[in-house]
Amino acid sequence: MNPILVAYASLALAIVCEVTGSSLLQKSEQFSRFLPSLASGLCFVAALFFLSHALKVIPLGIAYAIWAGVGIVLTAIIGVVVFRFTLDAAALIGMALIVSGVIVINVFSRSAVH
Structure with a gap:
């Protein structure tokens, strides 16, 4: 399998795990609820695991x-x-600028893996 494809798939999984973990933080009520707190921590660990695999190539x-x-x-x-x-x-404009920056990096930068 193509290592670049595997790296970007790993990055996508890392992002999904991180977003899930962040969302569960809201449900954990400042770590006062056990299951959402545990799930959040596990999601963050999984996110770092998948990110580490993505960093082999990206x-x-x-x-x-x-x-x-x-x-x-x-x-x-x-x-x-x-x-x-x-x-x-302002929040929407800021997010649009961030997304624009990511697109510029991936389309125009020679540092990005294609």
Whole structure:
């Protein structure tokens, strides 16, 4: 199997685990509820495991930019859909700028793995 494809799949799994862990933090009520707290911790451990595999191929800065950009957007979506948070125009513009930066890195940077 193509190592680049495996690396990006590992990064995607890392992002999903991190976003899940972050969402469970909200449900843990400051670690006062055992099961959401335990699940959150396990998700973060899994996220770091998958990120470490992605870093075998993807440079750290590139992987972290993708992790942060996608993670911010997914976490914001979960916040709006699940927790009924609201996002103002500044939040949406800021997220759009972050996503734009990740796209620029992946499309134009020679540092990114293609």
